[in-house]
Amino acid sequence: MRLHLADPQTVIREILPALGVENALLTAGTADRCNTMTIGWCQAGRLWNLPVCTVYVRPERYTYQFMEERDYFTVSVLPESEKKTMALCGSRSGRDLDKIKECGLTVRYGAGDTPYFAEAEAVLVCRKLYVQDMDPACAAAGEEKILPYYGEKGGWHRIYTGEIVEAYSARPYAK
Numbered sequence: 282m283r284l285h286l287a288d289p290q291t292v293i294r295e296i297l298p299a300l301g302v303e304n305a306l307l308t309a310g311t312a313d314r315c316n317t318m319t320i321g322w323c324q325a326g327r328l329w330n331l332p333v334c335t336v337y338v339r340p341e342r343y344t345y346q347f348m349e350e351r352d353y354f355t356v357s358v359l360p361e362s363e364k365k366t367m368a369l370c371g372s373r374s375g376r377d378l379d380k381i382k383e384c385g386l387t388v389r390y391g392a393g394d395t396p397y398f399a400e401a402e403a404v405l406v407c408r409k410l411y412v413q414d415m416d417p418a419c420a421a422a423g424e425e426k427i428l429p430y431y432g433e434k435g436g437w438h439r440i441y442t443g444e445i446v447e448a449y450s451a452r453p454y455a456k
Contacts, residue, residue, distance in 0.1 A: 284389070284404060284449035289332040292448035293325040296403045299358045300325065304367055307336050308396050309347035309354040312388075315396045317380055318344045319371030322438070323356060325405065325445070332445040334405045337415070337438035343375040348441055353393030353408050357401035366400075392446045402451045407443025414439050 299305065300323045308317040322337040334356055338345045348354060359366060366384040373380060381388060387399035391406035398404070415437040420427045431437060 284399065284401065284451055287448050287450040287452070289405070289445040289448040292403050292405060292450050293332060293334075293445070295450060295452070296356075296358045296405070297325060299403075303358065303361065304371070306357045306359065306367070306370055306398065306401075307338070307344060307354060308357065308398070309344060309351050310396060311351070311394060312390065312396070314347075315381070315388075316344045316347050316375035317357075317370055317386075317396075317398075318342060318375070319367050320356070325356075328442060329410070331410070333410065333442050334407050334445055335440060335442045337440055339435045339438050341435040345439070348439070351393070351395070353391075353395035353406065353446075354441065354443060355391060355395050355397040355407065356405045357398045358403045359398070359400055360402050363400060391449070397449070401449070404447075404449040405445050406447035406449075408446050409441055409443050411442040412439060 301321050304319050304321050306317045307320045310316055320336055325334045338348055369384055370380050388396045389399050391397055395406055
């Protein structure tokens with residue numbers, strides 16, 4: 282699949298139906314050391330009049346340290362044919378296994394030399410703008426819907442909002 286540089290707003294509209302349903306891969310790190318993980322929680326849109334993407338990572342996740350160390354991250358939406366890749370990247374830790382190698386993913390680099398995958402249908406390359414820990418005291422309503430995501434599974438997520446500085450699509454949109 283060949284990715285083309287595209288307008289972030291166009292790619293946001295393209296990937297919105299996939300976020301939280303088909304899932305995506307969140308990746309952070311460098312050419313020498315990076316990690317990826319399947320994410321189901323992700324939003325894209327506009328904030329502070331900028332195109333943005335927001336992702337959520339628990340401190341217990343191996344990817345967390347890469348998110349903390351780097352100013353950039355990527356979100357890659359893979360085609361449905363990559364279900365095995367999505368399953369492995371969502372169930373195994375990069376501490377124990379080189380998931381990228383195991384899945385046979387082809388690494389490419391965007392702004393900030395941030396890794397993403399050539400196999401993706403769409404990619405957002407983001408520069409961190411805002412980082413904040415989720416706080417259980419701020420669960421205003423619907424606690425019965427929120428709290429089951431915590432407890433045995435781990436701690437509360439850290440929120441990362443990044444400005445989309447590059448976007449790629451398998452569809453040949455003009456930039």
